[in-house]
Amino acid sequence: MKEQHLTDTGRRSFLKTAGHLMIGFNLLPLAFCQTKGAQQESPRYPGIPVRPHIDNKLIDSWIRLDAEGYLTVLSGKQELGQGIKIALIQIAAEELDISPDRCRIINSDTGQTANEGFTAGSNSVEGSGKAIRNAAAEARLRLLKMAAERWGTEPNSLSVKDGIIRSPSGDEISYWKLLEGKIIEGAVTGEAIPKNFQNYQYVGQALKRDDIEKMAKGESHFIHDLRLPGMLHARVLHPPSYSARLDSLNSNQVESMPGIIKVIRNGSFLAVVAEREYQAVKAWEAMKSLATWKKSPIETLPGQLMDSMKNTSGTPEEVQMSEGIIEKIEKAPLKHQAEYFRPYHMHASMGPSCSVALWEENLLTVWTATQGVYPMRATLADLFSLDEDKIRCIGVPGSGCYGHNGADDVSGEAALIAKEFPGKPIRLQWMRESEHQWEPYGTAMAFQLSAGMDADGNLLAWETKIWSDSHSTRPNGRAGSFVSARHLEPPVEFRKGGFSGGSYRNGIPEYSIPAKQLLLYNYSGPLRTSSLRGLGAYGNTFAMESFLDELINKAEKDPVEFRLKNLEDPRAKTVVETLAEKSGWKTRQKSTSNGFGIAYSRYKNSTSYFAVLAEVEIDKGAKAYKLKKLTGVIDSGLVINPDGLKNQTEGGMIQSASWSMMEEVVYDQGGIVSKDWTSFPIIRMLDAPEVEVHLIDRPDTSPMGAGEAAMGPVAAAIANAIFDATGSRIRHLPLKAEKIDWDAIS
Structure with missing residues (x-):
């Protein structure tokens, strides 16, 4: 039986005394941690009270103007290195016309911030950013109304600069003096209209991230650095x-x-x-x-995994159906079928x-x-x-x-x-x-793709079959999700979640195809699995864009022109066209020692657009290849912080290259063999390619998440580049050089 609820007084006391206040980009000194016999330490921002979060609809749940002249932003999203803190500060500072230097942020604390679930799926800017923008706009409107009432004028006659409200007659008052230490009470009504992008001062600027400076200097920043x-x-x-x-x-x-x-x-x-x-x-x-x-012993071994998936998965989930699609593919002038495989991948945290x-x-x-x-x-x-x-x-x-x-x-x-x-x-x-x-791995996946097209390169019908284990066993209220809870006496039962949507993420082609079909086979595999960057989008995009490249070669078409012909979304076309322009696609220098591969995807078919060109260099004598360069173009709508967007995209491109060329979890009957960096190698600095990222800024549109957009296209682009250079198609990740048919290269 659970303990009785704390009273409000008891809860406030707990929040004030249990734990420390995590604010801004500083970890040490600790804000405060009171325990019996422990010395109390002062918070970095002593003017900020610890106030329990009550309601997501309240302005004070997202925005606080502190008595000493600062703006505090609150977000339930966790900083994962994606730069969400500075981006959310820029959004709030913009709407309130306050310099970002006056802003700090509290994030991801059940004692203070909103419940925003998981920081996942590249949703932070779209979700938390939107909530903070609306709350900040509402706060600004209320403050202007307060000042207008004080001066007997209209709110729209007032201006604001760095938190100072000014009237046409020369009256001035700061937000903080106007509030006199009080909070901005009430809910976000939606009455306030956020600022027009043409008037932005801070959004769109490459403001620096304090956390990167801390990491570069080796200062305390991570949970590993925490000392009490x-x-x-x-x-x-x-x-x-x-x-x-x-x-x-x-x-x-x-x-x-x-x-x-x-x-x-x-x-x-x-x-x-x-x-x-x-x-x-x-x-x-x-x-x-x-x-x-x-x-x-583990019964299903790596060499048996793909067959096990296809033979034991049972009745498929019909995600999207199209009547008579198999017949349409069979009757097409050009048709093709191929199978692809993604191994187990680990997070391999540093x-x-x-x-x-x-x-x-x-x-x-x-x-x-x-x-x-x-x-x-x-x-x-x-x-x-x-x-x-x-x-x-x-x-x-x-x-x-x-x-x-x-x-x-x-x-x-x-x-x-x-x-x-x-x-x-x-x-x-x-x-x-x-x-x-x-750790829970990103699951192995198998894919079977079939398609038909006419002689002019128009896609007519496409069928995708996916075999996948769960992409989400995150702790979400069930103790059995903790792996050690299963080892207790008595053990806590673990029930694997489905979340099949993660399995077919990006599994349906975005291209204009009259008949599309997707069948998902849920599979329970031998290893522990859960969410890994991009979920199924990585494997699905690798398979889809590799398969598309096979169709393009079969039809003897140009990879850029083929995609443009079969895409309808103007923004998708612009991303591909910009890639061709920026990478010099038409003037590229083709030789017997290099190859080029293109891939494109819109993450989740609803967020960021991304296209990439991979260039590989072949060493036939050494039977090896090197990834020389990756050129990417991304459209994530409104760009909040261009450096942050480039960093996210570059990081995704490098990580995907590492996954795609060398990473896979090795195991045998006795358990996991990949126990260290030798048995699970990742890409090193000497092998990292040159990376070039171009941004398409669309300030008149909403910002979209970008952290996972690059993963799948990069994998396919490398595979397509290897084929372009060698004529050898690798369909099973990782793209190791020993899988290339070197004897067939002329």
Whole structure:
């Protein structure tokens, strides 16, 4: 039975005393953390009170004008390195006519910010940005009305510069003096009209990000850097494989080691707590050598995976149907069919997952790199049968993310350990092999594409079949989503979510085709899976744009002209045309040692447009190839911060190149083999291609998410470039050089 709800007074007291206030781009010094016997530290912005979030419709849930002359923006979205903080500040500063230098941001904190679910799907600017823009516009209108009433004039006669309202007669008053320390009360009504883009001062400017400067200088920024008074250090020993169960452990031998405070054993959940981190690491190594496990082999091995998908998935989900499509394909003058495969991919975060948790008098605070603090809170409440009002989750950036990695699991484990040590902050960091072996992967996927077209290169009919495991097992109120909850005694049941929409994301061609059909086969595979950047869009776009390139070659058409002929959306055409212009497509220098490949996609068929050209260089003697250059063009509507958009796009292009050319999770009957950077290599700086990104700014349209737009097109473009250079088509990722038919190259 869950604990009773805290009273409003008790909740406010908890929010003021449990945890610290995460504001702006600074992690240390801590805002405040009061525990018995712990020294209280001052917040960076002492004028900002900790006010619980109440209602998403209230202005004060998104915008606060602080007494000392600052604007505080509040967002439920987590900073994942995508630069969302500076973008949201620019949006708010623009609508309120306040210099961004006067602005700071609180984000992703169940004690203060709105519940915006998960930071995922490139939705932050579209979702949080829209809410903040509307709230800021409403706040500005109300402030102008207040000033107009004071001066006996009309609001539309007033002007604002850096938070100072001016009347035609020369009267001046600041927002802050006008409010006299009070909040702007009331809901966002929609009465206020946001500023016209022609009057923008800050939106569209390449404002610098403080977090990048901190990272460059090696200053405290990540959850890994967080230190609290009296903090203890922990390590968890995960089982060697999914089905393994703990048989025995001589814990006395571990507990006798220097600095070790306790070995925690609950079912197959094993953890050690120490005074210092290195002591915890040494104890972890000792536990690993002493523990014995009962194991069961993984039955479906990598070589059997594609056949297993196609033979065990059952009745398909009919996502989109077209009567008689198979006959239309068969009767087409030109027809083609091909199969493609994407392996399991891992997030492979640079910093192993980390969290800090504190229990005190039935109150739990967790500092976490999760992508959803409210879903995390709900899941912790389920795990501990605790009322959600007694849990506060504070988002802190993690070193690497791109979806549902180990950040949620480590947060649940830190809380489990902290419950054993009331009043003591517990810092838990995973070991590298735990990160590689136990994070939820992006699922393997299989694709079968069939299409028919006429002799002039007009697409007539297209069928897509997809086989995929789940793309979302995020913690969202069910404790079984925490992997270690399944190892407790008794174990917490895990029920895999469906979220099949992630499987067929970008699976339906955007091209103008009279008959389209998509069938999805849901598959339960041998490895743990969840959200990875782009979900199914990466694999679907790789398969689709590779298949399209095969059709183009079969019809002996130009890749640019073919796409333009079969696209209707003017913005899609402009992206492809701009790519051809910027990359010098018509004047490219073709030789026997290089190849060029093009790919295009509109992410989710509804957000950012992206086209890319890949150039590869072939070394036939060494039987190797090198990705020389990637040129991309992106249309994300209104550009908030051009540097931020370029950074997001470049990062996506490089990560996709790494996934596509070399990354795959290797496993055998005994479990995951890819335990480190040697067994799971990623692209290094020496092998990274030259990257060139061109932006199409459309200030008269809404901004769109861009973080995941580049993933799929880059994979296909590289595959198409390899074919252009070698005549060898690689349909199974990764695009390793040994898959090229070198003997067939003239």
